[in-house]
Amino acid sequence: MNYSVVMTESLNAKLFKHLIRKDGQEDLCFAFYKLSSGKNRSVGVINEVIFPELGDRNVHGNVSFNPEYFDKVTSYALAKSYGICFIHSHPYSGWQNMSYDDIDTETMLASRVKATTGLPLIGLTLGTDNVWSARFWIKTAPKKYDRFWCESVRVLGKQLKISYCEKLLPNQKFGEEFKRTISSWGEAKQNDISRLKVGIIGLGSVGSLIAEALMRTGVKNLTFIDFDTIERKNLDRLLSAGVEDIGKFKVDFHKKRLLASGVIPDLKITTLRKSITEIEAYEAALDCDVLVSCVDRPLPRFVLDCLSFANLIPIVDGGIDTNPKSDMSNIDQARWKAHTTGPERICMKCLHQYKPEDVALQQTGLLEDPNYIKGLPKDHFIHRGENVFGFSLSLAGMEIQQFLSLILKPRGIYYGPKEMDFNTGTIDSDFENECSKDCDIKQLLGKADEIKFNMISEDMVADKSREKYLFSEVKMLKKNRIFKKNKKKI
Numbered sequence: 001m002n003y004s005v006v007m008t009e010s011l012n013a014k015l016f017k018h019l020i021r022k023d024g025q026e027d028l029c030f031a032f033y034k035l036s037s038g039k040n041r042s043v044g045v046i047n048e049v050i051f052p053e054l055g056d057r058n059v060h061g062n063v064s065f066n067p068e069y070f071d072k073v074t075s076y077a078l079a080k081s082y083g084i085c086f087i088h089s090h091p092y093s094g095w096q097n098m099s100y101d102d103i104d105t106e107t108m109l110a111s112r113v114k115a116t117t118g119l120p121l122i123g124l125t126l127g128t129d130n131v132w133s134a135r136f137w138i139k140t141a142p143k144k145y146d147r148f149w150c151e152s153v154r155v156l157g158k159q160l161k162i163s164y165c166e167k168l169l170p171n172q173k174f175g176e177e178f179k180r181t182i183s184s185w186g187e188a189k190q191n192d193i194s195r196l197k198v199g200i201i202g203l204g205s206v207g208s209l210i211a212e213a214l215m216r217t218g219v220k221n222l223t224f225i226d227f228d229t230i231e232r233k234n235l236d237r238l239l240s241a242g243v244e245d246i247g248k249f250k251v252d253f254h255k256k257r258l259l260a261s262g263v264i265p266d267l268k269i270t271t272l273r274k275s276i277t278e279i280e281a282y283e284a285a286l287d288c289d290v291l292v293s294c295v296d297r298p299l300p301r302f303v304l305d306c307l308s309f310a311n312l313i314p315i316v317d318g319g320i321d322t323n324p325k326s327d328m329s330n331i332d333q334a335r336w337k338a339h340t341t342g343p344e345r346i347c348m349k350c351l352h353q354y355k356p357e358d359v360a361l362q363q364t365g366l367l368e369d370p371n372y373i374k375g376l377p378k379d380h381f382i383h384r385g386e387n388v389f390g391f392s393l394s395l396a397g398m399e400i401q402q403f404l405s406l407i408l409k410p411r412g413i414y415y416g417p418k419e420m421d422f423n424t425g426t427i428d429s430d431f432e433n434e435c436s437k438d439c440d441i442k443q444l445l446g447k448a449d450e451i452k453f454n455m456i457s458e459d460m461v462a463d464k465s466r467e468k469y470l471f472s473e474v475k476m477l478k479k480n481r482i483f484k485k486n487k488k489k490i
Helices: 009-019 067-080 100-117 176-194 205-217 250-261 279-286 298-311 356-364 370-374 389-408 448-455 460-489
Strands: 002-008 028-037 041-050 057-060 062-065 083-089 121-126 132-141 144-149 152-156 160-164 197-201 221-225 268-272 290-293 315-324 331-341 418-421 426-428
Touching: 002 009, 002 132, 009 028, 009 041, 009 083, 009 121, 009 152, 028 062, 028 067, 028 279, 028 448, 041 067, 041 083, 041 132, 041 298, 067 083, 067 100, 083 100, 100 121, 100 132, 100 144, 132 152, 160 176, 176 205, 176 389, 197 205, 197 279, 205 221, 205 250, 205 290, 205 389, 221 250, 221 279, 250 268, 268 279, 279 298, 290 298, 290 389, 298 315, 298 356, 298 448, 315 389, 331 389, 389 418
Parallel strands: 002 041, 002 152, 083 121, 197 221, 197 290, 221 268, 290 315
Antiparallel strands: 028 041, 028 083, 057 062, 121 132, 132 144, 152 160, 315 331, 331 418, 418 426
């Protein structure tokens, strides 16, 4: 199991202000977290801090806390079903190791916290350059607690800033292939990008292009989530797919293609023939630092929206809206929009990327009922399917720009949603980038595993796709057996 910690940009700013003292002395506080349990990674999602009041701690070069302060912390944690973080600062920069005193303090706290909350203690240390280090204290035997370093600590807001543990995720090595890329932003930023875990949900026309772009930008750890297989109708838009690829799962096809390129020898790609609403895919998404949404149905978008705010994972999302003229003599209009959603930005619901009533329809299965679909208006999204490879290409480029801006934030600038108008050739950016005050998605902030099983459901379309693939595989095996038998007779 791997470990990580994540917090919002605003919470990080409050902690930095308290912990990094002008007099150069160390300081401390306690915070609270909810656990986010992925397939291969456990994450502490920090959502509240309880700063010390007068008399709660003693600052004397080093720093210590008084029992009354810890009692307040445990009482609050019990009332809210929180895990507990012990946080202190060091007057140095970079990823911080632990002194003997640090180890003694956290070892003592580990057993008390586990006994009180049932969850492991998370220890964090902040350096003067705002770089974090963190560890989970896991009970490995009776009365024995071992330290497990976190591979990263993530701070998410308008930018995603990550502190990496060099022992677990060391700086990456690149050859001549990435010389031009690295010359654009330097080795430090390239290392920030290359160590990210990025998930793509939907490997269709846009998702396949984004997968290619991420790999060629140096991202070494990718997760592909899609239950769909390649059909003949996909061939005009699906990157590198040909007639011979019909029937293959999109995730498997793109994994094989990217690995075969050899551009990144140690490229790792995890594939899931699943819908994001299914538990295996949902938990694989929780293992990622950034998600790219390339889905076109309301329920997956809703699930990703909730996952993003509850687990503090940014999502790069986009969509294409294309209409032909009524007499089919030309295109009438086309627009495509890209944006980054998540905590301290706007959610997909407030951006009108899906309608709650359509989510409800999909949840009840009505969007798979041919008789019900016939009664829906002609302009309902379920009847729509217009798209062009060139438009997908442009949208993928805009989504990659959103991704790079999130990580690099050049000159301290960030931007919100952008929409391309094909007719006028202009890019609009005058959009809200904050949720409405009564947004229910925003209320999920930091809830992590608390919402997980409300998001999980069967996907009838995914089941049918996998059944169809298995049927074709069985049919092909039988055909091969008959062919071999006939060949032997000859």
